[in-house]
Amino acid sequence: MRTTLWWIYWGLWQLLSATYSFLGLFLLLPLAATHAWHERDSEAWMFKGCRVLAWNAAELGAVSVAAIVATLVWVPWPWLKIALGLLLAAGALLGVYDNEEDGVVPPVEVNGAPYHPTWPAWLRAYAWSAVRNAANGMRWLPGAAFLINSSDLTIRRVQGGGYYAVASGRPCKCWKSFRIGWLINLDAATGWRSWPIAGNTKGVSTGALTP
DSSP states (O other): OHHHHHHHHHHHHHHHHHHHHHHHHHHHHHHHHTTOEEEEEOOSGGGTTOEEEEEOHHHHHHHHHHHHHHHHHHOOOHHHHHHHHHHHHHHHHHTTTOOTTTOSSOOSEETTEEOSTTSOHHHHHHIIIIIITTTGGGGGSTTOOEEEOGGGOEEEEOTTSOEEEEOOEEEOSOSSSOOTTEEEOTTGGGSOOEEEGGGOOTTOOGGGOOO
């Protein structure tokens, strides 16, 4: 019964991640196109003292408000209007689209290789934040992290060099843990080297999951 409940929780979390990732494809386009980012201290406790580039709060708020208005005007179902409106407002307030580790603009090199060096800055930022690291800020939300019992852990390799952790667990604030439903690297136990599954689904299917 407990395992079933955790899988339900995992599924709901992935649905939320996928929704925010989808919304981010639209919300982050005008922000990236206008270079609406600034430098600040990372707000993640484990990256205290690091400087990162984050989206400007005013511009993100304006884009979110515009999206909420569009939702109220164009979405026909009242329940969906309310749900999307709340998600858009919460996403802007909770920093769902920020990246407290690497920033919203990619470095020159990623994993030792140039990251789209011929692309303009805005397109590199958009690809980095809206696609590769979609809804990256969700990793810091309460309930997102799980402390894994190694005896329950199963790791499956997926196409593209990533690994998929499947396990039961409990919510915790310990960063030395895997996150259920996140692609991870082999060194994930020593740091956050992951992103939401909705941000990169290459080679991943329900068949890759092993309860």
